[in-house]
Amino acid sequence: MTQRSFFGFAKPRFIYEELTDTLVTPQSVPLPSAVTLYIDKPYAQKDALTLKSGTPVKTGERLSLGDDEGPAVIATVSGTIQGLSAFTGDYGKRLTAVTIEVGKDEPAPEGFDPAAPPTLSYLKRYFTTAPGAPPLASLADSERGISKLVIYGGDADLLTHTNQYVAKTRSEALKKGIEVLQTATELDEIIMALPGETIQGHEYPGTTVINVPASYPSAQPLMVLFKTLGYTVPSDGDTTSLGVVFIRAEAVAAIGSAYLTGKLVTDKLLTIIDKQGNRCLTTARLGTPVRQILAQFKIELADGDRLIFGGPMTGSAIFTEDQSIMPDTDAIMVQDAADVSVCTDYPCINCGDCVRICPATIPVPMLVRFLEAGQYEEAADLYDLFSCVECGLCSFVCPSRIPILQYIKLGKYELAQILTVEEANE
Ligand code: SF4
Ligand code: SF4
Numbered sequence: 460m461t462q463r464s465f466f467g468f469a470k471p472r473f474i475y476e477e478l479t480d481t482l483v484t485p486q487s488v489p490l491p492s493a494v495t496l497y498i499d500k501p502y503a504q505k506d507a508l509t510l511k512s513g514t515p516v517k518t519g520e521r522l523s524l525g526d527d528e529g530p531a532v533i534a535t536v537s538g539t540i541q542g543l544s545a546f547t548g549d550y551g552k553r554l555t556a557v558t559i560e561v562g563k564d565e566p567a568p569e570g571f572d573p574a575a576p577p578t579l580s581y582l583k584r585y586f587t588t589a590p591g592a593p594p595l596a597s598l599a600d601s602e603r604g605i606s607k608l609v610i611y612g613g614d615a616d617l618l619t620h621t622n623q624y625v626a627k628t629r630s631e632a633l634k635k636g637i638e639v640l641q642t643a644t645e646l647d648e649i650i651m652a653l654p655g656e657t658i659q660g661h662e663y664p665g666t667t668v669i670n671v672p673a674s675y676p677s678a679q680p681l682m683v684l685f686k687t688l689g690y691t692v693p694s695d696g697d698t699t700s701l702g703v704v705f706i707r708a709e710a711v712a713a714i715g716s717a718y719l720t721g722k723l724v725t726d727k728l729l730t731i732i733d734k735q736g737n738r739c740l741t742t743a744r745l746g747t748p749v750r751q752i753l754a755q756f757k758i759e760l761a762d763g764d765r766l767i768f769g770g771p772m773t774g775s776a777i778f779t780e781d782q783s784i785m786p787d788t789d790a791i792m793v794q795d796a797a798d799v800s801v802c803t804d805y806p807c808i809n810c811g812d813c814v815r816i817c818p819a820t821i822p823v824p825m826l827v828r829f830l831e832a833g834q835y836e837e838a839a840d841l842y843d844l845f846s847c848v849e850c851g852l853c854s855f856v857c858p859s860r861i862p863i864l865q866y867i868k869l870g871k872y873e874l875a876q877i878l879t880v881e882e883a884n885e
Contacts, residue, residue: 473617473675473772473852475654485624485728485740488755493541493560494746495783496588498522500530501553502545514540516559519570519723521584524555532588535725535745538562549775559746566722573718577639582714589717590727590745591621591710592786597699598644606702608646609688610637610711613654613671613678616770616851619730619790620740622708626653629712630661636715640706641665652683675772676818676850680705685819685848692819692846696871707787727784732770732792733758743784749791750780763796772851773864805859813853813863819846823853823863830866835874844870 500506506524516522516534523531538561546556571585579599587595598605610633612626625633637649651668654677662668671677671687683705684690684698693700713724726742733756743752749766753759760766760780767774768782770790784791813823821843829838838844847867854864 475613475617475623475673475675475678477623477655485742486755487726488741488743488747488752490536490561490744491747491751493538493558493748494536494744495556495558495748495781496522496532496535496746497546497548497783497785498524498530498532498555498557500524500555502543502555506555507543510540510543510557512540512542515562516540517565517567517570518725520567521570522557531584532557533585533723533725534559534567536561537565571717571721571723573721577643577718579643582639582643585723586710586714586717588745588786589710589713590724590786591707591713593706593710593714594704597704600699603699604702605644605699605704606646607648607650607704608640608644609650609652609680609683609703609705610666610708611652611678611680611683611705612708613652614770614789615676615679616773616790617675618732618736618738618792619770620738621728621730621789623654624728624740625708625712626661629708629716630663632712632715632719633708634663634715635719636711636713637663637666639714639718640711650688652678652687654678676848676852679848679850681848682818682850692848696845696849727786727788729784729788730770730790731756731758732790734764734793734795734798745786746783748781748783749777752784752791753780753793758793760793761796765794765796767792767794772855773849805861807861808859810858812856812858816852816856818850818852819843819848821846827861827863827866830870833873835870835877838870839874844874847871 509525510522517537518534520534521531522534523529536559538559541558541560544556546554548554575581583595583599586593597603612622614620614622649666651663651666652671653668654671655673669687671683676682681692684703685692690701698705709728717723725745727745728742731739731741766777768777768788769775774792807824809824817823826838826842826844829842851864854862857863
């Protein structure tokens with residue numbers, strides 16, 4: 460929702476929408492005939508020997524590729540492994556896709572045990588791929604010196620409602636999750652960042668509750684870091700270098716619920732946004748193909764329509780309905796072909812809209828010129844590339860339809876790659 464100023468020089472405001480009655484009962488998507496889960500490791504043919512086609516698996520079983528302590532995924536269904544394949548995620552990230560044909564539900568006999576002491580290594584073992592994708596590897600990395608955990612109960616994009624819903628309706632699971640994380644991390648400082656009305660009526664023992672403004676992008680982690688907690692956004696955007704870790708409310712509630720019920724949470728809460736902008740909160744098993752979710756909502760794709768994981772500001776296009784929902788998929792948005800802004804060759808007309816709206820006061824037009832030319836280091840050194848909190852507002856308002864956010868993300872990615880190569884050569 461946009462509020463435009465009467466005076467042309469003031470910034471337009473984008474306001475997070477509060478949950479309404481029509482959204483508060485998530486619609487459940489039936490279990491698909493097969494789910495596909497992703498392991499954070501490039502596919503190698505020898506891995507097909509570890510998780511062979513035909514191998515039975517049970518809900519809650521930890522599926523790793525050879526090394527039991529290495530990257531793994533928790534099976535969200537019982538059934539039979541159909542196969543392993545290579546999968547390329549955002550920015551070329553190489554993963555292994557594990558497809559499981561769904562069978563009769565049976566819990567894994569040797570899985571998560573709520574009576575086991577909740578150490579970080581134990582949580583990392585069972586919750587890394589839980590709904591909300593808790594950043595347990597960062598928390599468990601003793602070299603990072605984490606001193607502050609921030610739970611965010613707001614959503615990173617407009618039109619998405621996962622964390623707001625959790626903050627409003629799952630307070631017991633949240634409280635238990637906080638207690639477990641306090642024991643595991645021994646951190647003195649845990650902060651709950653909650654937007655608007657979500658803050659009322661709930662108390663979270665052991666946390667400091669802070670209110671974030673209702674205007675977008677205030678609830679985004681980097682904005683909370685920058686505007687509410689008063690930190691400078693680190694040059695690589697990695698908040699752990701400041702000793703701060705952000706975790707979604709959904710992830711904390713998933714941990715808490717498992718300790719309360721003894722069962723791992725296997726369903727993801729997400730918002731479906733159709734071509735008309737109608738929204739519906741839904742739950743679907745992690746690994747459900749997008750195709751099945753669209754069918755449930757009677758959404759048909761036509762030529763040129765765009766499928767997006769995430770909301771309208773920061774979402775990323777996906778290329779096939781066969782892709783499955785992941786632990787951090789908070790929304791699936793379908794954009795009508797007629798509304799898809801074709802990337803144009805229009806040049807920047809120096810209108811200044813992007814500068815006026817940028818919450819990080821970045822000289823966006825200059826930044827874009829350097830990024831377009833592939834001069835990433837200059838973009839970082841001279842024009843604040845790393846101060847960008849990736850809110851997408853500049854792209855949204857740009858009349859020349861320059862894909863500014865995509866340039867920024869690509870620039871950061873390229874610089875990170877350069878840094879990795881330099882470090883490897885040292
Ligand atoms: S440069 Fe664009 S994406 Fe980055 S903070 Fe500014 S408005 Fe947001
Ligand atoms: S909004 Fe677009 S056209 Fe306007 S100054 Fe920024 S980059 Fe240039």
